[in-house]
Amino acid sequence: MPEEVIFETERDQTRGEIAATLRSVADKLDAGEDITIRAGEESVSLDVPDRPTFEIKAEREGRAPNTELSVEFELEWDEGEDSSGGDVEIE
Structure with a gap:
């Protein structure tokens, strides 16, 4: 089955910025909330x-x-x- 990329972003960040992003994802997972990924005008929400x-x-x-x-x-x-x-x- 072919893969469809529905969102992608890549940029250099400090270790602290990366840790903050991972903490935010972890908090959303822990709370059972959707994860919304956003960069500029592009975004996607996922119900994990x-x-x-x-x-x-x-x-x-x-x-x-x-x-x-x-x-x-x-x-x-x-x-x-x-x-x-x-x-x-x-x-």
Whole structure:
């Protein structure tokens, strides 16, 4: 099935700005509220189910000395369905 990107943004931010954004998402998840993502005139609201699939991925791309590291946090669920998964910890 083809992927449809319904919102995307990418920009450099300080670690503190990124932490504040992640805290805001965490607060919305904790409260059971929709998550609204906005950049300029573009926005999308998502109703995250109680048990989505949560994926954490760390990647290294390229070859030394020109490597790029990344960490991705992804919530995934089928529209209209609830998901379940195992426990995860961030240390």
